[in-house]
Amino acid sequence: MNFVEELKWRGMLQDIMPGTEELLKKELTSTYVGIDPTADSLHIGHLVGVMMLKLFQHSGHKPIALIGGATGMIGDPSGKSKERNLLDEDSLRHNQECIKKQLEKFIDFSGNSENSAEMVNNYDWMKGFSFLDFIRDIGKSITVNYMIAKDSVKSRMNRDGNDENVEGISFTEFTYQLVQGYDFLHLYQNNNCKLQMGGSDQWGNITTGTELIRRKAGGKAFAITWPLLTKADGGKFGKTESGNIWLDPKRTSPYKFFQFWMNASDKDAEKYIKIFTIISKEEINTLIKEHQEAPHLRTLQKRLAREITVMTHSEDEYNKAVDASAILFGKGTKETLSKLDSETLLSVFEGVPQFKLSKTELLAEIPILDLLVEKTKIFPSKGELRRLMKDNGLSINQEKEQNTEKTFNNNDLINDKFILVRKGKKKYSLIIIVE
RNA sequence: GGGGGGGUUCCAGAGCGGUCAAAUGGGGCAGACUGUAAAUCUGUUGGCGUAGCCUUCGCAGGUUCGAAUCCUGCCCCCCCCA
Structure with a gap:
């Protein structure tokens, strides 16, 4: 051809x-x-x-x-x-x-x-x-x-x-x-x-x-x-709320890069895989067919994300991104989180915003509003955090948290060191306890 | 230089003396449903110790018990004519 x-x-x-x-x-x-x-x-x-x-x-x-x-x-x-x-x-x-x-x-x-x-x-x-x-x-x-x-x-x-x-x-x-x-x-x-x-x-x-x-x-x-690329929903290609998706891992972590492609809609994935990979026509047609037969498996997105992440970053970075995704989007409970050693956990959450909290502040039973708004700036205002909690959109260590009066202590730590904050379904922040 | 129109909360755009933190739409965020999708539905969308208080409608003053709304000055934008 x-x-x-x-x-x-x-x-x-x-x-x-x-x-x-x-x-x-x-x-x-x-x-x-x-x-x-x-x-x-x-x-x-x-x-x-x-x-x-x-x-x-x-x-x-x-x-x-x-x-x-x-x-x-x-x-x-x-x-x-x-x-x-x-x-x-x-x-x-x-x-x-x-x-x-x-x-x-x-x-x-x-x-x-x-x-x-x-x-x-x-x-x-x-x-x-x-x-x-x-x-x-x-x-x-x-x-x-x-x-x-x-x-x-x-x-x-x-x-x-x-x-x-x-x-x-x-x-x-x-x-x-x-x-x-x-x-x-x-x-x-x-x-x-x-x-x-x-x-x-x-x-x-x-x-x-x-x-x-x-x-x-x-x-x-x-x-x-x-042709200029557009998304099926009319949005601009390549932009997310947090800005451009860069090839430089320092600007966009490989995990986020990988996630960008994973999150492509079905229609877009069909289009993208033809453009952004060099997979042959025959194979792509097979992939599309497979995807249509079992759309929930998201064959296209997975393959697309793999090809392009490996090409842009490396096989290694790709594997890390897959591991991280499995933890974050699989049945990530507090228990599975606790099973990770600190090093793996840190690599999984590489690229996720991280904040430090001193041990003394933790021991002082810091209230959740102070911790997440004033201390770490994860949320811009207490009102917003209250609203989110009311809507059941906040998880601490993968468990829903609705009590705005909650205070933190040692029992809230994963591996004695981390607090994982999740906003909605996909947005994570990691708080690290330092001496 | 002359004439006209306008600057409102993320955007568009209502409001034109009190009931305005300000209609409506879009966008954002969250929830439900799901496949980490799309569509749909629901909630939410200035801040705070949320009963209430504080800061917002280009800027600075003024009138008034009370102003985004009226007056004065200033700044900026657009259109038409020259």
Whole structure:
């Protein structure tokens, strides 16, 4: 199965420029995907692009990851445009290195094969490009008429009609497509890169690039976009109440990462497993069938979570996450909790918010409201905690607690050291007693 | 520069002198049901020692027994015209 066919059945193909498939059949092709280096870690919103590059490499072609050091500073008018903070060069390089390490788990950068991946940063070729040179060499090749015909620009300029949300577009954002288009031209000329891929909102920007290549270099370049991911319930993919799901274990623990995929709805799991794993079509169809026959077993979620956790973190981290889940979501009673030794318990609750309490405070029979609100800040107000307890939503050491007058002492400790606080079904906090 | 509209609790958006901690919807949180799902239903959604008290309706003053609601000044946002 070739790359394009692969994308089609996986639901990862939105638009494709005519001739792209032929190009891929004809020769070893390079493609690039742009990544904003706004942080020193990727989050799962980046993962579709990463998987695109991975599949591309699998099909025998050469992927290029372009770090948008320059473009990230401008702000893309496609989609929403918040203020961009300018990165200084040091953090830019730092972010780039961190991102590369993460990409290496998915893509081969070793340089050992002719389709080994590369990483480039457009800051390298943009930083020395003067404004004057740019508008003369590049700006000359594209008409404003062409640029304002793009949806991303047009939607910001249309003042007729009834849309009152239009806020206009700054010159900087207007220029964005040209800068991104120049990236493509640069890579076309220097890296023989003839294909750019991006989310469907990038179509306009990508075609500015192919247009530029046609006019400046007389060449033909191609484009592929993937559909933007949405959740079945309409929510935004990859965000939880607590924010982004990051690939960096310091930002999002492997346990939470694993849980994110486990919690995918059935519909989403079917979609995700095609996109975020490289399991074959036959096997995925079997998995989907199994899942539909016995949905409560959640075959899809389990497999999805396994594949992607192992790929992103490691087999080891995956196993830990499974163990932790078994304790937390199995019949986790006070007894099973007590059976764990301190070390296992700590690893299970790694990544769960932890708070320290001194032994003396415990011995003073600290009241539950003081402990959970003032002492540990697990709850922001006593009113909220009272409410939650009234609704039967609080567990201490896996046992429901409704008595707001409760005080704590030695008998409430697991392993003489811990108090496990659970809010609702899934949110845990751990209080550790220190001398 | 001229004219108009507006800033309310997480968001949207009512309220326009007392019965307003402030309608309604969304979102959040929790409970029931479940499969750590979806849907549904229920409760809850400023703080506190919860009878009651305190802090909130852009900011600062004022009128009044009493103001989110009226007046004055200031700040900010949007639209139209030039």
